[in-house]
Amino acid sequence: MTSASAATELSGEDTLALTEQGTTSVSPRTFIVTLYGLYGRRHDGWLSVASLIALLGDLGVDEQAVRSSISRLKRRGILEARRQGGLAGYELSPEAREILHEGDERIFRQERPSLADGWVLAVFSVPESERSKRYQLRSRLSGMGFGTVAPGVWIAPAHLYESTSAMLRRLDLTAYVDLLRSEYLAFAAVPEKVRQWWDLDELALRYEAFIAAQEPVLERWQKHPSADDVAAFVDYIRALTSWRRLPYMEPGLPAEVLPERWAGLHAAPLFFALKTELEGRAQAHVARTLGP
Structure with missing residues (x-):
């Protein structure tokens, strides 16, 4: 499987969809990628199948769906099978580690x-x-958030230069x-011009859906603090998976x-407030699940 497929999966590009009701549907694969991004790299990039089944079970995903999703991630070159301490499991591929980093x-x-x-311009001719x-190049620039100035001329904030350069080298483009x-x-x-280069209306809908789903979660934790680490884990993983x-x-x-009143300027502080509120308790639950 190509690097482009891995990058698409790891960014959540083809696995997060906005429904007609404005909510975000999430595939089990996307949850697995979130878990590896947050916790797998702390364990040498490896998680056992049993721990994945347990953690995804907390998120309401059944065992068959977990195993099917792991198989697809393996086919896409994101996970590689490896036994450790007598346990079956999977580790991140070197490419996946680079993309997650x-x-x-x-x-x-x-x-x-x-x-x-300033801006960085990607000017290309294929x-x-x-x-x-050409399709691969357009797909990856779009997936990285570039806007379109003209055919073959794409634009993004200048701080994306390093990650764009790394992507182009990785894909040999x-x-x-x-x-x-x-x-x-x-x-x-x-x-x-920015409104021409990016679909800000679509972006606003995405941000508003995130706010509508996650603002009540933050209010609930702030008003009624809980010692329930499992609940914190579930809420944090769902929030991060929707945000990323x-x-x-x-x-x-x-x-x-x-x-004015751009929803993204509210959505970002909301995510980081949830991270502050939930991250520690979520980590405690994962540590108990993974064991020593």
Whole structure:
């Protein structure tokens, strides 16, 4: 399976869907990726099948769905089978570790860049004979949150240069792309152009769905603190799994270019408040489940 498939899975790109009711549906595979991203890397990238079944059971996923999802992640080159201490289990592939490491900076980044930080442009041209490369390139730039200026010209905040460069090298696409640092000079207002380059209406719907689902969770924990580590684990994993796709769709656009009352400016503090409230208790539950 290709690097592009692994990157798509690890960012949650094809496994988080907004329903007609505005809620987010989550596949068991996406929960598994979240667990490996949070906890698997603390255990040398390896988790036993039994512990995965137990933790996913807390999230309401049955054993058959867990095993089926693990098999698919293995086929996609994300997990590799390995026994440890007599137990059957899976570890992250080297490629998956690299992608998750890159994702940490994106998912847990709290500060937004300023307009003065500038932009990175990805300018590419792919021969007609290599259309699959063109599709792969467009798919990955879109998956990283790039907006479209024109055919073959994509744009993102400048802080994405390093992760974009790493992605292009990993997928062997550097021969088709030039990366340029840029500043918008004329002839329209930048917020106007940003609305052309990104689908801000769709992004707002995603943020609003996250807020609607997670704000009551935070209020409940703040008003009625609980010692229930299992409940904290469930709420934290659900919140993080829903959140981790959003920073890829909206790649930290400067606040100066966003609409007034932009939902993302509320969604991010909400996620980090949930992280502060729940992370420690969730970790305690996982530690007991995984054992020594």
